[in-house]
Each structure stands twice: as structure tokens, then as C-alpha cells.
Amino acid sequence: MTDEQAGAAPESGPEAxxxxxxxxxxxxxxxxxxxSLKTLRTRAGMxxxxxxxxxxxxxxxxxxxxxGRRIPPPRAIDRSDEVLDAGGLLTxxxxxxxxxxxxxxxxxxxxxxKQAIELxxxxxxxVNGLLxxxxxxxxxxxxxxPPVDAETIEQRVTARLARQAIFERRPAPLLSFVMCxxxxxxxxxxxxxxxxxxxxxxxxxxxxxxxxxxxxxxSEDNAGLEGPFTxxxxxxxxxxxxxxxxxTSTLETxxxxxxxAAARYGIIRSQAFTPRESLQFIEKLLGEL
Numbered sequence: 701m702t703d704e705q706a707g708a709a710p711e712s713g714p715e716a717x718x719x720x721x722x723x724x725x726x727x728x729x730x731x732x733x734x735x736s737l738k739t740l741r742t743r744a745g746m747x748x749x750x751x752x753x754x755x756x757x758x759x760x761x762x763x764x765x766x767x768g769r770r771i772p773p774p775r776a777i778d779r780s781d782e783v784l785d786a787g788g789l790l791t792x793x794x795x796x797x798x799x800x801x802x803x804x805x806x807x808x809x810x811x812x813x814k815q816a817i818e819l820x821x822x823x824x825x826x827v828n829g830l831l832x833x834x835x836x837x838x839x840x841x842x843x844x845x846p847p848v849d850a851e852t853i854e855q856r857v858t859a860r861l862a863r864q865a866i867f868e869r870r871p872a873p874l875l876s877f878v879m880c881x882x883x884x885x886x887x888x889x890x891x892x893x894x895x896x897x898x899x900x901x902x903x904x905x906x907x908x909x910x911x912x913x914x915x916x917x918x919s920e921d922n923a924g925l926e927g928p929f930t931x932x933x934x935x936x937x938x939x940x941x942x943x944x945x946x947x948t949s950t951l952e953t954x955x956x957x958x959x960x961a962a963a964r965y966g967i968i969r970s971q972a973f974t975p976r977e978s979l980q981f982i983e984k985l986l987g988e989l
Contacts, residue, residue, distance in 0.1 A: 740786050820931040823928045923967040
């Protein structure tokens with residue numbers, strides 16, 4: 701199961717925001733930060749309950765930070781450094797902790813998304829992670845085989861929701877998503893979850909920098925039968941092709957392969973419904989639910 705399929709929705713509020721469990725690949729970094737946090741808190745003569753009140757978290761959540769079971773959000777790290785008068789000893793961990801949110805195979809891609817001026821994605825299995833609703837994420841994790849633990853679920857979901865900040869970036873990147881019709885018909889989580897996901901696609905598709913297209917099952921021509929992939933142009937002009945499957949990934953940097961992927965994506969777009977037709981098709985699917 702890919703990173704797009706691994707995740708679940710956290711509850712709202714500061715406690716849920718804290719629910720970024722350490723992915724095993726970054727456990728060492730998270731554990732080291734937790735020890736530093738505990739050392740500085742103890743040195744300041746502050747109990748977990750008091751410290752938690754200063755940050756807006758419970759004592760049990762502070763314990764999970766210190767024991768390396770959860771990754772605190774950036775604002776909690778900044779506030780901890782301030783409350784404990786750490787002089788930057790905690791904030792220096794922020795970049796490493798951010799990377800630790802993601803599975804090792806996705807960390808490079810997560811960084812590229814932040815630098816992208818153009819992102820083109822073709823999906824055949826599930827809705828792209830940048831477009832998923834929280835409920836859809838939760839349903840996907842329910843299908844994960846073998847099952848993942850609750851803390852990993854929270855970490856993956858919170859990290860994915862953070863990725864969706866790409867829609868609010870300025871200047872806005874150009875974003876294009878083509879997905880197979882089967883993705884939109886697959887009732888992941890049931891009819892209500894799918895309905896919410898389709899409604900979200902309609903809203904996102906109205907953004908000026910976003911195009912959503914559907915590849916119809918009835919189409920005789922499909923240049924994307926080799927599978928899903930994402931094409932990214934970084935802000936320095938360098939191009940990358942990302943392919944992910946079964947918990948592994950490939951990040952292709954070869955110029956020739958990038959050119960071929962861009963050409964392939966262009967053909968796929970031409971074979972799919974237009975953005976306007978696609979939104980109308982999604983509305984039609986909604987009416988069938």
C-alpha cells in the first residue's frame with residue numbers, strides 16, 4: 701500500500717494536532733528530541749502538567765512527546781523553546797522532525813512538493829493524497845494490510861494534511877491531477893465518505909491554479925496504462941518523476957526520463973475529459989450516490 705493509501709483522520713483541536721506519531725524510519729531523531737525536551741523541562745523544575753498547561757496540551761501528551769511516541773507540531777516546539785528558555789536548543793530540531801513525519805521512501809517527495817512550481821499527477825488506484833479528505837484517509841487506513849498501529853496512523857494523516865498547504869502557497873504552483881474513472885467509483889469507506897470526497901474534488905477543481913481531469917473507462921486510448929506517476933518541476937527548473945508502489949518509490953532525476961514523462965502526461969491529458977467535462981462528470985457521479 702502506498703503513502704497515498706496510508707493515513708487516518710485526527711480529531712480536531714490541539715491534542716489531535718499533536719498526534720504526529722514517529723514513523724519508524726525517523727524514530728531515532730524523535731527519541732533524541734524527546735530526551736532533550738525532558739532534560740530541559742526537568743532542569744527548569746517544571747512538572748509535565750504545568751508545562752502542558754503553558755503549551756495547551758495535557759500531561760499525557762507531553763509524556764508522548766518526551767518518550768518519542770509523537771512528534772509535536774512546529775508551534776509547540778517554538779513555544780517549548782520559549783517556555784523552557786532553551787535558547788534554540790529545541791527549535792534546531794524542527795527540520796529533522798518534519799522529515800521524520802513521513803515514511804523514509806516519501807521524504808524526498810515531501811520536500812519536492814514544497815519547492816514545486818508545477819506538479820502533474822496521474823492516479824489509477826486512489827484519490828491523490830493532496831486531494832483526499834480526512835474521512836477518505838481514515839477509510840484507506842482501515843484497508844491497510846497488514847494493519848498499522850494507531851500512532852503511525854495519526855502521524856501519517858497529520859503529515860498528509862500538512863502537505864495540502866500547497867494549495868495556499870504564494871505564488872501558487874500549477875497543479876494538475878488526472879485520475880482514472882475507477883478511482884471515483886470505488887466506494888472507499890462507503891457512500892458517505894465517497895460523497896464527501898467527490899464534493900471536495902468539485903471545490904478544489906474550482907481553484908484557478910488547479911485542473912482536475914477524469915480518464916474515462918470507456919476510452920479506447922490511454923497512455924497511462926503503465927501506472928500512476930507524478931511529474932514535478934522545481935523552482936530552479938529541475939524536473940523529477942516520482943513513482944510509488946507497495947511501500948517503495950523511485951525518484952527519477954534523469955533529464956531524458958523527465959522529458960518522456962512530461963510528454964506522456966500531456967498525451968494522457970488530451971485523452972481524458974477536459975477539466976470542465978470532468979467536473980460535470982463528478983457532479984453526475986454525486987447524483988448517482
